[in-house]
Amino acid sequence: MTSAHLNAAGAGLMPESVVAAIKSHLDLEARRGVHWAAADARHAIEETRILAGRLTGVAPTHLAFGEQASRLWALAFASMPLKRGDRILIARNDWGGNIVNAVRRAAAAGAEVVRLPMTGQGRIDIEQAAALVDERTVAICASAVASSFGLRQPVEALGSIARPDACLYFIDGAQAVGQFELTLPGASADVMVAPGRKWLRGGRGQAMMALSDRALRRLVEPIIVDQSAGTWCPDDRFLPLEDARRFEAWEFCAAGRLGLRASFQELDRIGIANVRAGNDEKLRRLGANLRDISGLTVFEDEDAGAAFLTFQHASLPANRIVEELAMRGIAVASVGLDHARWELEARGLERIVRAAPHIYSSEDDIGRFTEELERLAARADLDRGRSA
Template sequence: MESTSVGHGTVEHGSAAHPGLDIEALRQDTPGTAHRTHLNNAGAGLLSRRTLTTMTSHLELEADIGGYEAARQEQDRVDATRTDIARLVGGQPDEIALFDNSTHAWNAAFYSMTFAPGDRILTGRAEYGSSVLAYLQTARRSGAEVVVVPDDKYGRLDTEALAALIDERTRLIGVTHVPTSGGLVNPAHEIGRIARAAGVPFLLDATQSVGQFPLDVTRIGCDMLSATGRKFLRGPRGTGFLWVRREALDYLEPFVSDIEAATWDGERSFTWHAGARRFESWEASYANVLGLGAAVCQALDLGMDRIGERTMALGTHLREALEALPGVSTYDLGRVRCAIVTAKVDAVPTADVAAALARQGINVSTTVPEHTQFDTEVRDVHPLVRLSPHYYNTRAELDRAVAVFAELARTAG
């Protein structure tokens, strides 16, 4: 596919094993699957027992010997989290900074750049709401201009239009890889090629793509990448990370300083720490960090190619099943679409559809216009029901959700 190395493959019926993944064992290792159909992995994935045990064990250690003492004892494992994240995204350990969420990670990169009157920030219609607000705030403060690149005929960021818009005023290309509001996968590799050729920094929001399918920062060609732990990585809430290409440190000046980020040189001078850790703060939840590390290791052990193949195929099955229902519409853009599926039942409020699913023990989310402002400007479709399966879900679970849509559509019709 254009932005990943994922194919569509086949998916088991019910809970039979998918080639390369023991789905039944994975479900047994995921307590939440015993009593819920969790189709809200774009919100927060279900923790595995492996991750849960890692976190609770560290909390018990803190209670037993003290927080500082536990952190010192587990320092090697904390450092290994950066190493494993680097393996996951194709970077180096010193290019990884740990955060308490993906927005803070993204902010650390974006607000470390400087903008002047006339500078241009190029972005897409799929951009996440918090990033849009940051662009607008920076434009108000600095006099920079926010330029929204149009979509192509598939609904992806139009790379030809992007290339044509780049000029000497362009200071940043900021793009969301997969939006919060649908299954679109933006052509990150092509955007990266254009950015490199033009010598323009490229900030990629990979919040919904990391953990869902393989990606490699070297192949993509971005300069900064932000992500969360709580979604398709299945890590704990309160975790995120930033990858920063070493060369990008030449033009990034961290917008806050901290004793974890810099060293006092004496008198009135300081030196930034080497690598991406200059963006970190000293205080952290080490139980969360180790939980993130456990989740990343699980993804690496299972193999992102296999995860991506299965997850994408589940999304395709769900989308096609919903599209086949009279009175139900799906709204996912893109030539290649991932495991996030958005849909609506004719004449039935989205909130009522979500409530009906919840009564059947099916977890979903709903989209809101304020989370994708630039998309809302051209598509008056929100709110939508957002369903997002992951590799531990089964076709039987997806079909249960489809049956709820079918009944609502039949009743409304």
């Protein structure tokens, strides 16, 4: 059975160049040992930082790597000065891990968490959000695209709102970087994170964080430091590095980092505009197919520049749809309260199905997905009719 992968929002399929880069370095590690292999590849590894900085719009000195985007976000957020009475503005559809970390830290410090207002279409309401920003605001947090619904959020407009000098603007770019033009300075952001495994197709265990000058000034003392992230002084003081590497650990997967480098090179070869155009075309076909299936509700307008499409069926639970399709070799995902509680509760939902094609997704992939989903829906309708 041939497989169809429509889960780029979870993890995109690695191109051959990425796989080759990872395998090649693993072979080198097997021959020379991991330390010598990393030393041999140091220039290529450092080029990864340059390419990541170019993609996110920052100098290499303002780019940090880690294993997981949400951990980098949490590390930066935990390193931000916070006191009783401070206010954190955060979108209800931000990544669940970001929300949990913000809520926990605010509770410990006596700070206030305020949800950013949303429009009826599920986008951040910029005018109302601006009215919430005052001298107490120390952080504004949003995802460029939520993991629960595929509409692009107006993060550039949110960044244009006047805010106190001490206020840091956090953007989670997990569902945007690699398929939309999004840079840290373009969005007037201070902290922006993204993983390598989604739309960049760089494999698992690699993520990046871009920082502004303001963020580097505010986050001088990371809550956790690695001995390589600064200088251990004779008097036992620790002086963090002046650049973003203060947030990095000495230990990392060099093969994975080189795979990420290859993914940046692949994106440069294809062109992000071509990626977006290709994804838009696939989403239009996918959306048209889904809207023809009885009992199905699609939550995005595929003509409005969505990152992916989400839906629910009137009688088929989301988990069952995902499991049944998986047995037929078709990969989609579901998103539930465990990852998107605030957003789903606001919409009166518990779990939805997410279909996320990428440029490698073929017409046959979308056709097979549609046919199998139609069969599941028809069988559900038949079962419901028998039990009526």
